[in-house]
Ligand SMILES: Nc1nc2c(ncn2[C@@H]2O[C@H](COP(=O)(O)OP(=O)(O)OP(=O)(O)O)[C@@H](O)[C@H]2O)c(=O)[nH]1
């Protein structure tokens with residue numbers, strides 16, 4: 001006890017001998033701290049917060065990866081290699097879904113024979129289905145890759161794949177199946193495209209800070225971009241990010257008009273997007289927030305819309321195709337775009353009419369297009385800031 005008091009005495013005596021210079025130094029120190037906090041707060045204020053929102057698989061993380069590639073240092077070898085287990089898991093899960101799907105279709109469909117794999121491939125299918133159901137996948141070596149390729153080329157599996165919308169097959173299926181040789185190499189390092197195609201469901205939220213300084217070095221804006229999980233059980237976490245948001249980028253995968261949610265097979269993906277966007281627009285904290293809608297997966301949309309009528313989706317039930325080919329794709333796209341515009345104006349109260357609203361056509365895998373789109377987003381937000389600064 002005494003020693004503690006002694007020690008305290010030691011400190012007290014130092015205080016006792018505080019001279020004016022000490023006081024001045026201490027005042028200077030606290031002024032410095034305050035100035036630093038103020039500077040940091042100013043810097044924080046300068047940073048514009050952008051949220052990527054949308055349902056699961058709409059392409060948010062793909063846009064996020066592109067921004068990392070475009071405006072940050074990209075992926076180093078360690079980061080690229082960290083995608084190997086994800087990519088291999090995508091391969092195993094996909095081939096299992098295809099084989100199990102073909103068995104189900106061959107039992108339940110009228111024209112069932114087209115879904116029966118050749119007898120020689122049945123054993124391979126059973127083996128791969130068992131592997132795909134494991135928690136730990138084996139290393140994708142040449143032998144396994146050969147088996148997967150053999151099964152993939154089976155006409156019954158190709159028929160099953162043409163029903164991908166009903167089977168919840170990921171969009172990366174064809175890409176990875178066509179690159180099996182490379183993916184199974186011993187020293188395989190994923191390419192930038194492999195990473196963009198890799199599908200991993202986001203849980204929680206991740207963020208990056210970047211400044212899209214263009215060739216003309218004009219934009220000095222600093223953005224903090226947040227990527228969140230879009231599946232239903234993830235969305236309750238979003239609310240913590242809703243304060244002080246400059247812009248919301250809503251990702252809507254317009255190619256998914258004939259698909260149901262991964263987490264709820266009774267709900268159409270575009271109907272879910274419609275409800276979700278309506279809900280986001282009505283959030284009081286977004287009264288002054290800019291809205292950018294990315295009508296994503298246009299590359300898939302332009303092929304699908306010529307085969308599957310747009311009006312299979314309840315939201316687009318009044319769509320009537322009138323032409324064919326490229327013109328039909330444009331008509332269908334414009335129709336979908338108009339639906340989003342109507343939804344925006346319908347869900348926006350009069351107090352919010354002056355907030356920014358823009359719609360862009362995107363394919364998140366197309367780096368040039370994402371770059372061009374983000375430049376437009378940047379320009380719009382800068383113009384908006386100048387306008388607001390003029391008002392204040
Ligand atoms: N063809 C094509 N594929 C895309 C596009 N955008 C995303 N994808 C693919 O779609 C899959 C899902 O994309 P993600 O970016 O993971 O979707 P997400 O919105 O982050 O999904 P959650 O994390 O579940 O909310 C990935 O395999 C992507 O490669 C696109 O425009 N075209």
Ligand SMILES: [Mg+2]
Nearest residue numbers: 060061201202
């Ligand atoms: Mg994601």
